[in-house]
Amino acid sequence: MTAYARMVRPGLADCLLWGAAALFILIPLASFLIFGFFSVVSNSIDYRPTLANFDELLSNSSYRTTFFRTMRMAFLVSATNLVLGYATAYFIWQRPPAWRNLMVIALAIPLLMSYIIKIYAMRGVLGTNGLLNSATMALGIIDEPVSALLFNLTAVRITLSVVLLPFMVLPIYVALERIPASVLHAASDLGASEIQIFARVVLPLSLPGGIVGAMFTFVLASGDFLAPELVGGIEGFTYGRLIFSQFGLAFNWPLGAALSIVLMIVALGVIYAARRFGNPRWQR
């Protein structure tokens, strides 16, 4: 124990910090977990514990379908972005330093832009009169505007991919930037070819960044309801929307909470896996 440690009175600090954390983080989370075991009887909440919501969840195939479809979509978004993001991060890393910083800032700007606006902007691109249709028509690739680009699950996937890309590129880039130049020189000095250096040194050292990025992307994509709501139409119904609707028109909060518990378990599993594999032994 150092003097600094005694500067903070542990008892007092714990009381204060844990008190606030309990009041605004832990108890809300706990109450939502408990709520999943209540039910709704004639438009008001019945506080007797029941497993009815989970029973419904397992037996109703439409919930199951929506769940797996959403997870598959989130996985595809993560996988697509991992490939696109890695290539981009690697390309930025290979540029001269002045270029690098500029490109990184250019990635960070959209990250801080309103989420709603980015989704709205994607509508302008994907719509029947949108940019993608106009451009491909002008280039003579298609004759008629394709309406299948908007208001379905594919539109949700493309939108989420674009919106979440910076979350993938930045952690990978940071991991690449942390590789000391001397390590690469050493590998080269020992006779490794450029491809060997990439496969044996660069990739293993930067993959943790990719795992962190994939975690962010998956967790955000799987729980999102704004993008599906705005570009998904009826076809692009996702698990997040399903939850959200329980708190709106459907007014079944306990069911919404139960659905969220499943989502939270998946999210915690992914976060745990990312912590394990995105934080390899040599880094701890």
Add this chain to the structure above:
Amino acid sequence: MRRLRLLDFSLASVTAFVYLSLYLPILLVFVLSFFSMRRGRVNWETFSLGWYAKLFKNEALGDALLNSLLVGIAAVLVAMVFATLAAINANSRPSSRSAQFLEYVIFLPFLLPPIITGLSLLIYFREAGIPRGLPTIIVGHAVFVLAIIYRILLTRLNALSRSLVDAAHDLGASNLQTFRYIILPNLRMPLLTSGILAFALSFDETMITLFLTGTDATLPVRLYAMIRVGFTPEINALIALILGFSIILTVALAYAWGRNSGSGGNLIAKTSK
């Protein structure tokens, strides 16, 4: 290395595609805030600032903007106080179990899908009998941005020599003096940087907010309502303005960060680890 040129070319293409996909939609919105579109093409002869004029007459949007600013500032201040205490606590007791678990708790609302943070607070406030409104939104945002501020402050504290506090005490400073003269000055830049970042996050936050909103909407919630109803071109003008604001925030952040420590690339590293 000639055989790598093809690879370089494909990497460059992917990168170009990525940047294009990030910027093109936004650029389109920007263009459409000045021009109208006919049959899928921008009509360049229709330049007008009409949508901007109309926008400034929309009082509901003005109110929403004020709400957003208020919520952002209040949430950031609340989160800063808590994050500072928690970061000092964690830094001063590096082997403390309690501080380690607290860190997990702080990170939960940031790492979990926003929908979970939102609905858990909604249920909590309802059961506690607290009506939805700006205060509940402020709490939601504070909880959400807490992790970012905490992480940035803790990174700075961990980089400081542990003996600085010993030295201050050794020279006769009291706990309060040590905090005022030694710890706080060293946290000034990270507080500024994390404050801007947290404010930007709060300003854009929609998913948690949608659960906690009463009658007073924030700007993104207002926008969400407008977009759902249908396209009104004045949205394009509003969006262009918000984009400008975001760019200013980002540049301010990059500048503060540059003065604080190295390149903008650390932005995510410090929050994602």
Add this chain to the structure above:
Amino acid sequence: MANPETGSPAAADVGLPLLRIRGLGARFGTVEAIKPLDLDVNDGEFLTILGPSGSGKTTLLRTIAGFQPPSAGRIEFDGKDIADLPINRRPFNTVFQDYALFPHMTVRENVGFGLRVRGTAKAQLNDRVDAALGIVGLEEFDARYPSQLSGGQQQRTALARAMICEPRLILLDEPLAALDAALRRQMQNFLKTLQRQSGITFLFVTHDQSEAITMSDRICVMRSGSIEQIGTPRELYYRPKSRFVAAFFGASNIVEPCRIHETRDDATIVETPVGQFRISGPPPDSSSGLALAIRPEALGPEDETRVNTLELEVVAVSFVGSETITELRHRRTSQVFTMKTRSDPAARPPDIGSILNIGFDPAECALVTEAAN
């Protein structure tokens, strides 16, 4: 010569030591970093705590400073117990290993910090900072930030900052460890001179025995949380009590086992596997693991002062500039000796395998035991 009991020139005429430590212990969890020990630091002396890493020397210093709570014992300063006094009320200051300069303050603000937190008036504060900067020769650098200073300048700033409140005792925790060899020697002289002129008592921690010898009035050697031996540099160098101290000060030739053959008034005769030798002085109180320690530079060709003699075979000769190091072996027992002699440009080095008649002075060797206590 100094008082043989305490080794301090001042000890005889000063009643109470400035710092009196009795039964002081410190532990980290179940690990005993310092076993309960006693130590007196006299007013005005330069006392060095010397030991390898892990010996508890830094823990001892940090416990005295108050950064580490003691697990047992008393710390008295000027006759008053200060063990329960918080750090910021202790009447002495510390120079840290990493200097711990406040990065956001200029040299002037750093040096003036101790006065500022005591609410000293601005004019007086400035005068005293100027004086302190003058002493350490940093008048020109008062507006710089620590990051704009060289290692030596940072060191001087840290010193000035510790001296500003005019403490009677300054604790220094390996303050020279981060400096390069040349700068280090320069700072050693500077520190020693500063200490003498100011009359402030210095309690200095280092792992470097040559540094300790050059600077100290007394040295306290620590080993695994206990004090192994306290004495003047000369005493520790020529009269180590234990193998550990002997080895630490470079008496690397250890001959064992040793048996006391005869004790005379001024000398002791010992029996060893390589012969019978005469050692100046009385034998040690304890005789557990008794051994004979001979410094490499004490060995040399047999002559009238080097009356203890052995026949040794040359194994290897290496020329290291001003000195020549010869590895020697005792044929019957295979005991190896190292001999360090001044290099002689005229002499031809001895042939490998040749037999030499080597001797050493009874005053230049010591009888040591397993442990000092």
